[in-house]
């Protein structure tokens with residue numbers, strides 16, 4: 478028999494003073510999309526790869542290795558060391574730094590993290606505690622979670638924006654970026670840089686521009702924090718997509734950190750596979766930094782999850798499997814490029830007002846379409862979902878929906894009388 482209170486209980490809570498936090502706009506839109514009963518609908522919201530049928534794609538190489546792992550008598554579910562699976566950590570370093578020399582290796586400290594998000598978080602907290610920076614410069618715009626992560630992991634660090642996107646031309650505002658950093662950044666500030674396939678704009682600096690950014694970091698003593706979430710996924714070539722990080726290191730003058738994700742390039746979104754790397758000035762500093770990172774890791778997650786890391790390590794350390802995975806990467810990056818071209822061609826065919834070349838010139842998972850919030854909201858009435866910033870996840874397009882999506886864009890652009898990138902159209 479359960480105990481029942483006789484007198485009514487007056488319910489109250491210590492938490493009623495809390496204000497409700499806003500939900501994540503991307504996950505909110507996914508729910509809205511899922512509930513939309515329309516026969517034709519398209520989701521260009523979250524940054525996940527979709528195949529021609531609009532379905533999630535388990536990479537064939539990953540599938541193959543999962544079978545091998547299941548059949549391997551040595552597989553167990555023991556705890557990993559705090560710094561992660563050693564074979565994975567080594568493979569992650571080799572992939573990012575391009576098989577670093579012994580001298581460089583002695584300056585690199587790495588540990589496995591809860592994917593790219595966990596790596597950014599760990600890095601934010603570590604740099605906050607070790608360097609006590611006053612400011613971090615982030616691109617305007619940047620991946621929304623960068624702001625939230627620094628808010629919670631490094632609340633004392635002021636977040637400053639450097640110009641990045643030129644809305645007039647839907648391209649990089651490089652001169653604005655350099656001018657602001659040149660005039661306002663101070664020695665010791667952090668600067669967050671997207672290693673490739675900038676999220677949300679899909680716009681990356683050229684190699685020449687990267688060199689100038691590295692010059693500026695040297696000259697102004699800014700500390701680079703690279704976020705590498707799309708290596709190999711952007712161009713289809715892992716070395717090309719790591720060029721900026723490797724260039725900064727090749728100068729020999731800069732210490733830096735990198736947050737690395739394996740969500741997109743291995744399609745292992747839910748397995749949370751990532752790594753955090755520090756490239757320190759010398760081996761002694763590396764060892765000290767690593768000891769602090771391991772201390773933080775122990776307190777935050779004890780040790781990282783094993784399954785996805787095992788898949789990545791197995792593939793990257795087996796030359797034939799690595800070659801097969803590189804083909805998988807080409808399939809993903811190639812399909813996205815094809816869809817960029819298809820959307821552009823459809824808009825050209827419809828003679829949609831505005832200039833749309835930026836869709837093919839941008840890179841990686843996303844396009845900053847230049848569509849206004851009003852146009853994006855009008856598109857939702859047509860059952861096409863993208864972010865109010867105008868960011869579209871291109872892999873949500875496929876042969877069956879691209880013409881219909883273009884038609885809907887054409888309709889809302891004409892109805893609103895506003896065209897993206899009007900400067901180019903003129």
Ligand SMILES: Cc1ncc(COP(=O)(O)O)c(C=O)c1O
Nearest residue numbers: 524592593594620676706738740
């Ligand atoms: C720029 C950027 N950094 C980091 C991440 C982190 O992804 P994950 O935590 O899934 O590895 C993402 C994912 O969208 C991203 O776009």
